[in-house]
Amino acid sequence: MKHNIMAIVEKVTFNNRTSREFGRAVKERVDLYFEEKGISKHANRQMVVKTIVILTFFFGSYGLIISGQFSLGMMWFLTFVMGVAAAGIGFSISHDALHGAYSSNKSVNRTLGFTFDMLGANGYIWKITHNIIHHTYTNIHGHDEDLEVSGFIRLSPHSEHKWIHRIQHILAFFAYSLAMVFWVFVKDYKNFLKTNIGPYDNKTHPMSEWVILFVSKALVYTYMLVLPMLLLDITWVHLLIGFLTFQLTTGLIVGIIFQLAHVVEETDHPVPDEENMIDEHWMIHEMVTTNNFARDNKALCWYVGGLNFQIEHHLFPKVCSVHYPAISPIVEKTAIEFGIPYNMHDTFFEAVASHYRTLKKFGDPEFSYIESAA
Numbered sequence: 240m241k242h243n244i245m246a247i248v249e250k251v252t253f254n255n256r257t258s259r260e261f262g263r264a265v266k267e268r269v270d271l272y273f274e275e276k277g278i279s280k281h282a283n284r285q286m287v288v289k290t291i292v293i294l295t296f297f298f299g300s301y302g303l304i305i306s307g308q309f310s311l312g313m314m315w316f317l318t319f320v321m322g323v324a325a326a327g328i329g330f331s332i333s334h335d336a337l338h339g340a341y342s343s344n345k346s347v348n349r350t351l352g353f354t355f356d357m358l359g360a361n362g363y364i365w366k367i368t369h370n371i372i373h374h375t376y377t378n379i380h381g382h383d384e385d386l387e388v389s390g391f392i393r394l395s396p397h398s399e400h401k402w403i404h405r406i407q408h409i410l411a412f413f414a415y416s417l418a419m420v421f422w423v424f425v426k427d428y429k430n431f432l433k434t435n436i437g438p439y440d441n442k443t444h445p446m447s448e449w450v451i452l453f454v455s456k457a458l459v460y461t462y463m464l465v466l467p468m469l470l471l472d473i474t475w476v477h478l479l480i481g482f483l484t485f486q487l488t489t490g491l492i493v494g495i496i497f498q499l500a501h502v503v504e505e506t507d508h509p510v511p512d513e514e515n516m517i518d519e520h521w522m523i524h525e526m527v528t529t530n531n532f533a534r535d536n537k538a539l540c541w542y543v544g545g546l547n548f549q550i551e552h553h554l555f556p557k558v559c560s561v562h563y564p565a566i567s568p569i570v571e572k573t574a575i576e577f578g579i580p581y582n583m584h585d586t587f588f589e590a591v592a593s594h595y596r597t598l599k600k601f602g603d604p605e606f607s608y609i610e611s612a613a
Contacts, residue, residue: 251376251511253521261577262522268569269555273562282341286561289541290332294354297324301462304481307471314471318481322488325358329493331544331560337362338370340559356455358489359423359463363448364430372436374556378501378508378528379517384436385497389414393601394502397510400604408598415494416487423459423486427452495591500549503530503593504600505582523579525553530582531567532590539587540564550581 273280282290300317303309309317335341336351355362368384376382380397388394392414393404403410431452436442463485468478507527509517517524529549533539539547545560546552551567552560574581584590600606 250515251379251382252516253524254516254518255520257518258520258523258577261573261579262520264577265522265554265570265573268573269558269566272566272569278562279343280340280555280558280562281343282335282559283561286331286335286341286559289561290351293324293327293331297321297328300324305466305470311473311477314473315481315484318484319488322485323492325485325489326492326496327542327544328354329358329360329489330496330542330546333358333362334544334546335560337366338556340557353455356451357459359419359456359459361427361431361452361455363444363451364427367436367442368430370556374553375521377525377553378506379511380508385501388418388494392598394498395508396601396606397508402604404602405604407602408595411498411598412491412495415498416491418494419486419490420483422490423456427456495594496543496546498594499532499584499587499590500530500546501528502597503582503584503590504597505580505593506530522554526550526574526579526581529553530584530590532584533587534564534567534583535585536587547587550583 300321304314304317304321332341332351333355336348337355339345339348341348341351352362355365373383373385378386378395380386380395386394386398388411391401391403392407392411393400430436431444431449434441463482464478467473467481468475473481506529509519509524509528511517519527531550532547534547536547545563548560548563548567551558551563551570554570555566558566571581571583584593
């Protein structure tokens with residue numbers, strides 16, 4: 240049985256007839272880098288080692304908890320370590336694998352992509368909402384699903400303003416923390432049941448993906464909730480505290496890192512014209528809607544898997560994130576040469592501060608591009 244995967248409505252297009260020179264030049268120069276170095280665009284030994292280390296921290300922490308050999312305080316701390324490791328898995332392993340960037344072997348990408356499902360988030364629906372929708376329609380209100388974090392968080396100046404947005408600069412970080420809990424129990428089911436996802440209408444999903452959804456969710460609920468309750472001498476309150484520590488830690492880290500890439504002061508939120516077209520080349524659109532941060536922070540670069548090099552990631556999503564620090568100067572130099580913005584914050588905290596100020600600005604009822612309903 241064939242499924243209607245992509246029935247597109249209200250499709251936004253880009254004027255790719257203009258400014259082709261930048262795209263051609265940056266692609267040629269990045270390709271030349273790999274050719275001259277004689278290296279693959281996929282994972283290298285450094286990436287494989289990182290994968291092993293992060294997975295070891297995650298499974299090792301879980302194994303220590305489930306062994307029941309430690310105090311409640313130590314088990315609680317290990318749930319925090321699991322949360323940090325889980326975010327690292329999402330950043331450094333799942334993200335590359337689901338983009339097909341980790342390996343040239345589709346089976347390897349498929350297998351490592353299941354680390355996303357292991358965390359409680361469905362990889363199949365992510366590839367639709369993130370790989371296709373977000374990467375194509377970055378920062379375009381009504382199309383980019385990443386702008387729809389919560390009804391009380393306004394991440395686009397073109398969305399409806401509500402009274403609660405006045406304090407969103409405070410509420411946002413709580414919302415980011417709760418994002419993984421919502422993801423594990425609600426978000427994926429909701430997206431599977433949607434008839435419309437972003438600009439896509441009448442969407443159906445293969446039966447095999449429905450099976451994977453329910454089986455993976457059941458396994459996640461089993462190892463996260465059922466086994467600890469059965470094997471450990473703890474109460475349901477202890478279980479809830481540990482589970483929430485794990486999920487809130489992961490959610491806060493993931494939420495902040497992803498928002499620093501697109502919702503900061505320097506990035507644009509363009510609007511299609513009356514013909515539903517963005518009047519610029521898609522690659523230029525990605526440049527003006529995307530932001531890098533903390534490129535020289537080697538520890539952060541290692542942990543977030545190149546997500547602080549979002550410009551390079553959006554231009555070259557099939558290149559493994561381990562290579563982004565090397566190709567970043569090439570992209571930046573080419574952008575400057577063509578007079579195209581290369582948005583960047585030197586440090587992580589500068590980017591966080593810019594995101595905070597953007598939340599305050601978008602929360603101001605005076606800063607609204609449509610009639611406020613406050």
